[in-house]
Amino acid sequence: MLHLLKYRFLQTLRNYSMMFWALVFPIILGTFFYFSFGTSGAEGWGETEWESVKTAVIEEDSASENAQIFLEFLNRLDGDILDLKRVSSESEALKALTNEKVRGIFYVKETPSLTVAENGIPESILTSLLDNYNQNTAMFREIAETHPEKLKEASSALENYRTLLREESLGGNSLDPNVQYFFALIAYACLSGAFLGVHSSFDSQANLSSLGARRSITPTHKLKLVLVDMTVLVTIHFINILILNLYITQALGISLGSDISSLLLVDFMGSTIGIAIGLALGCISKFSLGTKLNATVAITLVPGFLAGLMFGNMKNIIELHCPIINRINPAAVLSDAFYCMSIYNDMERFVRCIIILAAMSILLVFLAFLGIRRDCYDSI
């Protein structure tokens, strides 16, 4: 096993063109970002003055008990995290949203909802507030049903939430929007590991390369070959991402937050999912390398687009209309993990993101193995 790992490392590291795209290109892109967006993120976190998020509130069903609780929840945040503007009609609220006078609209009703027009940190905070409120509401209902005597304690906890949110989201953290471009860059770099995976799978399939044929007729188990490739590529790609992180933080002076262990974990899971996507894409289908590489471009760009890495509001639009996509889109999950880590400090959601990425990686590697396990081709 070590023998195979050693040579796969050597072979991958000496593939200079592949390493350029995996390592050097994101660094060049980061440099362009740095010069394009200025150096506003360079001074570190906590420098930007916080402004309350201007939000419209429409009371659609004030009679409902849940709506009352939600309204109370919003009122507690008014003037601090939120700057609430009560409106009587939806059209007025939408007009304010279109004119960017507010960043979102909260609908106060039995099941509260939110509409945002763009993708940005204020919008993410609004989404996070609603998510957390919904989670707490469910908790209240459960407590009321099972332990009504504890309801008062739970209410106190909700009150503390405001302080918690303010401290965790803002305490020591800048919300400089430029930093999000660097997170997007890291997410893109992670997903571009798919190219390494596809190239590697090229060497495993007899219908694509002579090397694939030669490796297919050896007694080494296919799963072992896939796992060796996966181990080597994830390690190399993870190191590439770490170098990119170091370059962004040390050379460009952009702070990516103080939670290094979480950052490393997201980097690692990002590298893993990127490689796993490439391996699965390379091993499952029987198309030519060119077709697979084109598909990889699509696989890295489309999820990135859907996650809002290119068009700001897309992730929220997806969240509103088809949230399941945001749960399974690796770019969206990665982006969410970065936000959870640096902005929301929402550990539960962060862990959920990491678990989703890990589960998808395992599933994709398994699919890759299935793809070549007993492969016998129609033509070579």
Add this chain to the structure above:
Amino acid sequence: MIHIENLVKRYGNLTALDHLNLDIQKGEVFGLLGPNGSGKTTAINCLLALLKYEKGTITIFGKPMRPDSYDIKRDIGVVMQNVAVFDQMSVYENIDYFCGLYVKNKAERRALVEDAIIFSGLEDFRKMRPKKLSGGLLRRLNIACGIVHKPKLIILDEPTVAVDPQSRNRILEGILELNRQGSTIIYTSHYMEEVEQICSRIAIIDHGHVLATGTTEELKKMIKTGETITIEAIALDEGALKDILALPHVFDINYEEQVLKIRLNGARHNLVRILNYLQEHDISFGRVFSELPTLNDVFLEITGKELRD
């Protein structure tokens, strides 16, 4: 050792293998001879379970061959038609890597790699990358990677394509040496001279089925041609051609661009009889030579076309 029965492989409407039957015995150097596109490589790929086939059975070492027949694969070495090595690794590293796919023990592997390097004459190139090697050396590296684990069965698919004569001879000698060391060899080629030189038994294949199988001598005995006489720079009219065709033992003549080729069956004094006729009729001619039948003649007589058509 290998049994292929009624193997049928189709690519769409094209039948690449048409009820192919082969039996290869232990210790043989078995040649698969046929023109390009005759189905040799397809047969090898089916044999190695790389290609799906519509019909037929394949057994190696008495066991059915499947994609996950790892126990069978352990004892097979394959040298592909296309060079299959990693450009990013040196000669030594490539051989060592492929050996590692078969042999786990480090000391054993080291000895095998050294043997393969010496066997293929790559001692002076062990640190070089494949891109720096000549075509012949690259082919030798390709062979070294395929045989480094000393397999019981070695399959070589056109290993001498685009190789200089010196390297070609070295490769052919090497194959015979491997056979002497106990390996059974399957050798595919469209170079009849090579097949004739090293193979103990040959199957002639065309359009995906075996036309004839046997030793070189057995194959030659299957055909009418015992001798081919070629006369250059000769001017003949229709009457003379008819007379020559009527001579004893002559069964076919071909006259093109003042070159006359006469095919005769295996009788003695054929050349004397032809020369006597030319003298008697005062026909002048240039160079004359006589050839015993080749595998090309066998192929020509069986299929009506040359091996290299």
